[in-house]
Amino acid sequence: MVELYLLVLTGWPSDGKTNIAKMLRDFGFEYLSTDAVRRKLYPGKAPLDIPYPEGWEPIWDEIRMRRDVTLLSGRNVVIDSCAQNNYIRDKFFSLDLETKLSLKAKGAHLHKYLIKLCVNDDVRLQRELARGRNLDDMLKIIDAMKSDYQDPANYKFEDVLFLEYPNNTFDDQAKILEHIKSLCGCSSRNIWNKYISVKKRKKSYAGKIVVSGEDHRANLEQIIKPHINKSTVMLDEGCGIADHLLLYSMGAKKIYGIDTCTELILEARKSVANRPEIEIMWMDINDLEFDNNTFDIITNVFAPQTKKSCEEVYRTLKKGGLYVRVTGAGEFVEYNGKLLKRPQDIIGRGMFIDKMPKQILTEETHQVKSAGFSFVKVNEFQGIKIFKTMEDAISYLR
Structure with missing residues (x-):
């Protein structure tokens, strides 16, 4: 049955x-x-x-x-x-x-x-x-x-x-x-059990754990800022507390940050209180409530990308617009805004485990191209801390 x-x-x-x-x-x-x-x-x-x-x-x-x-x-x-x-x-x-x-x-x-x-x-x-x-x-x-x-x-x-x-x-x-x-x-x-079981496989990449560091911030600035002018309309998907958005959006005409976590949205609104051109909203990246050809730039930093979310990006991005996606060297588990010590909570802090980098790049590049993008460029950079074992990561985060 x-x-x-x-x-x-x-x-x-x-x-x-x-x-x-x-x-x-x-x-x-x-x-x-x-x-x-x-x-x-x-x-x-x-x-x-x-x-x-x-x-x-x-x-x-x-x-x-x-x-x-x-x-x-x-x-x-x-x-x-x-x-x-x-x-x-x-x-x-x-x-x-x-x-x-x-x-x-x-x-x-x-x-x-x-x-x-x-x-x-x-x-x-x-x-x-x-x-x-x-x-x-x-x-x-x-x-x-x-x-x-x-x-x-x-x-x-x-x-x-x-x-x-x-x-x-x-x-x-x-x-x-x-x-x-x-x-x-x-x-x-149970993500923790998943990590342990994957780690036991031969020739597995799961033993390498990357804690997201500052390197991607500098890369974002270098990529995005040259494209911003007084008429630029931007969207930041999975904006969280708006830390990335504040980093690279200065000079744009209008910026939208979207997320599905109410607590993070409220914190983000406090962070952008002195930036009237920024609007923080509750919205699912797989179902954007914006018209076609709305944005000059769309960014997605660590929010889970899907085939549907890429299609929504392509629909709402202007012709010749820029989509910047930052992913990690493995499966991303959503950042929860807290620095916690238990293994399952530490993974929730923002880590990448399980998949090999090339597999991630292949999957996400395919999603973007399938949505209709004709020019896709991949820049690789390394997080600030790399650990060979979960125990090392736990010790560091304590």
């Missing part, structure tokens, strides 16, 4: 549905977002500009189609949607007869969960401000949703189970994620 899981996340805007959904993606779930489909089907239109419900039917149908394809391929699905009433929930949970029979023929048992995520009004407000959203628009959206809202706790549909997490703050998200994973039989992604 194949155990499959269909999760529908419900809640108000900024209740943290997207964060949980994207975390689950790391554990084999296909992430389906009604917001992403909406932007694809109705480019440039805000949610309230789309007639309800008739204008939303194509969005829900697209989600259903992607859901069925994914389930039939043997993968779990998480749907990120406000899903404020039972009509929408039925759309996401109901399967047509053909899909049911196909799953049965494959020996699959589908588990369905409706999961409500909540935060208090103060946290929601803080998140909206961090994302640069108009609060009046948010309140209008919530008011519109309340007009036909139905409590998900009372939802009854076949064998759908209901879960509620009333405090989906960043402090509690790890606990929520672990609970959901345990329900779905997901194993934890």
Whole structure:
């Protein structure tokens, strides 16, 4: 018997549905977002500009189609949607007869969960401000949703189970994620164990650990600054606390920094408080909310690059524009803004492990070229500290 899981996340805007959904993606779930489909089907239109419900039917149908394809391929699905009433929930949970029979023929048992995520009004407000959203628009959206809202706790549909997490703050998200994973039989992604197992392989490059140093900063300045003038519009993907952005953006007309971590966004806004030309926003690099041909320069320093993110860069970059990507000598694990001492936390500080440099360069160069870029130049430089063992790195970071 194949155990499959269909999760529908419900809640108000900024209740943290997207964060949980994207975390689950790391554990084999296909992430389906009604917001992403909406932007694809109705480019440039805000949610309230789309007639309800008739204008939303194509969005829900697209989600259903992607859901069925994914389930039939043997993968779990998480749907990120406000899903404020039972009509929408039925759309996401109901399967047509053909899909049911196909799953049965494959020996699959589908588990369905409706999961409500909540935060208090103060946290929601803080998140909206961090994302640069108009609060009046948010309140209008919530008011519109309340007009036909139905409590998900009372939802009854076949064998759908209901879960509620009333405090989906960043402090509690790890606990929520672990609970959901345990329900779905997901194993934890233990990067430390991965390092140990890889290190044991013969002729492995995993024994070389690079702690990101200052060398890449000088390289960035040399590459980017000659291209900046008074009309330059820039985007920094995965801006973090805006340290790189502040380094090389002086003289540009307008600079956008984007990230998906609210805490880092708030810190970044403090850092750029005296730079009115810089705007820090919450945004996913795989789904840029900018028009085509917007930017003269786009930078990505250590934020995970994907084929989709490269396509978005190509779409939003002007003809003849510059895309600068800084990667490392192995798998990058996102910087969390803290200097911690446990092995798994140190890896979270910003290290590169596992893959050989040539493999990384080959993969990322292919992604960039596949997106449409015709001229790709690779500059190699070395981090400030290199260690042969993880123990040496731990000693250094202590």
